[in-house]
Amino acid sequence: MHRLIAPNKDESALLPQFLELPEQAIHIPQTQAEFEAAFRAINAEPVLGFDTESKPLFNVGQHDSGPHLVQLATTQQAWLLQLHLPLALELSRQVLVAEHICKVGFGLDNDKHTLPRRLGAPLVNIQDLDSRFKQLGYGASVGVRAAAALVLKQSFRKSKRTTTSNWAAIDLTPAQRRYAANDAHAPAVIYAHLAAWESTVPAQPQRRRHNPQA
Template sequence: MPRRLPPTKEQSALLPPFPTLAPARIHVPATPEEFAAARAALLAAPVLGFDTESRPLFTVGAHDAGPALVQLATPQDAWLLQLHRPEALQLAREVLAQERILKVGFGLDNDRRSLPERLGTLPANVQDLDRVFARHGFGRNVGLRAAVALVLGQCLSKSKRLSTSNWSARTLSPGQIRYAANDAHGPAALYPALSAWEAAQPPVPAPRRQRGTDNPAADGHIST
């Protein structure tokens, strides 16, 4: 089967804009009351959009301290947990280790490697949505922008400049807050529509059975 090509940035730009969260729906907890509210909301969610941001390294051999920010979101709200705060580190550890909460995002291989050391626990029930699109003939790194275009028919703009900004800053800029929230809110918003999108895709040809094998790989489906 020929590889299917995701929409380019230029093609995505022609679509209606993705409805990003209002500033009041993006939470950066700092007080005990704000952390308590964040904990209650996050632990009540069955599915959360998930991403992290790390301080960029521009020097070869520089020490990588791991993620500085953990982003978690529902379709209605996003929470940005700054891991220099002990309360944020504890909350991220608790939520990510929770088996009953599905965490969905894109490009999560590096997070799986770096978060156990940073958090002191292994993230549980995490699904990299890039693998869903790979099952349907796309490459292994479709990414959030193209996925939003494919599934929702909308354009989610991403800033390269903000992606390499200082995520370990004690105070995040408004642009950083919007960018980080989008990276978790996007997966949370498209996940409910993903099953219907998968069902509408053309069938993927079964892999050719090699001589001497009796169990060709079977195609799976996303968890719900």
């Protein structure tokens, strides 16, 4: 199969900017009532964008206590679940083991390894969208930035400074809230447009296998 090349960072930057969620669409539940409202809204969704964040490790041998934040999102809103809160841990567990909700994201290998240990339960119905692009002939790790450029024709930008910020903090900064919410929101939007975009991608010829007995 001929390898397709996804847009690089410079090429993606030339596109219109990805439409991020407004602040009022980003929910960080803290009270019992807020968690109950979050569960009702989330549990009604067939598909959710999904990602996690962990406090970065800067020293060799430092204990990794993450993930510290679970992000879940639709095409309209997002929920940031801070796992130091028992109710957030329980809500994350309920959603991530739910068979009726497909959780979609990019680069989920590490999440599949670390999050079950944190939650005490396996992840169910998780779809790493990188695999969809690989099936079409792209590399194994397209990622959310290149996927947004391909499918949405938009530039999805991530702040390196925010990426390496303290995700175990009790009070997340506005920059952290936007970053985390849109890291789950973008996969939800991409997934909503993915099937239609896939239908426009020319089928790649399969490489013929050599048969020495032919």
